[in-house]
Amino acid sequence: MADTNRIMKELREIASDVASQVKVTQHGDSLVHMKGTIAGPSETVYEGGTFHIDIQIGASYPFEPPKMKFLTKVWHPNVSSQTGAICLDVLKDQWSPALTLKTALLSCQALLAAPEPDDPQDAQVAQMYTERRGEFDETARTWTKKYATEDQKDPVVGELMEMGFSEGAVLKALTKCGGNKDRAVEELLGGA
The missing domain is CATH 1.10.8 (Helicase, Ruva Protein; domain 3)
Incomplete structure (x- = not known):
């Protein structure tokens, strides 16, 4: 069973840190299925967007990473434009029990600011990013406005x-x- 005391402590820490622009809400009373929210990083094509991330915590947490995927559609080389799956090392082999839900969400936010097209989740998006950057930027801005703005x-x-x-x-x-x-x-x- 996941360490519920630790999860509750993490949720309190996230709630008290409004400066990070990271939020986590529970699905009912569940501590194993939650929704994270991150702000699109400033001075990027995602600026002004609010991105929702599905969080599922397994029984071995914090010794295994939470499973996360974007619920908000996002045009990014390391996020599947179809399923929201995220290619991020801290959600896989670079996870450590010292990391938290907050650091995982902040890592997702940092990934938006610094794509890794050489290790893509979505090859089509990665190819556009490296070969047609202007078109990529315009598509990412359009998707951010369409799927991730506050009025969505x-x-x-x-x-x-x-x-x-x-x-x-x-x-x-x-x-x-x-x-x-x-x-x-x-x-x-x-x-x-």
């Missing part, structure tokens, strides 16, 4: 609304189901 809805809310449900019904179902998307879908389909 939570990705889960948007996804459920795309299924044809009203925003009010989606928010009510997600609240009732502790943020669990699958249970919210059941709730919405059940008409309860």
Whole structure:
């Protein structure tokens, strides 16, 4: 079982550090499935964006890294434009129990500022980054504006609304189901 005392301590530390622009919210009472939020780094094509990251904590945490993926669509060589999977060493072989959820999220934020096209998660994006940088920058800015600006809805809310449900019904179902998307879908389909 993951070290819940440590996770709670980490969540308190993140909540008290507003300067880092990193946030973590729980899905209901769960300490194993959370959502991280990072700000797009200033003076980058991601500036002004708010990016949501799915966080899943395994039973061996902190001895194994959390599983993280972008929920917000992002055009970046080290993030899958399809699935949000992240290619980042601290989320794999460079993880250490001394690292925290906050340092992992800050590492994701730093990755946005300093792409590694030679070790890509998305080869198409990496190729554009190295061969057609102007086109890459424009695409990344467009995606940031379209998917990551403050007026964008939570990705889960948007996804459920795309299924044809009203925003009010989606928010009510997600609240009732502790943020669990699958249970919210059941709730919405059940008409309860």
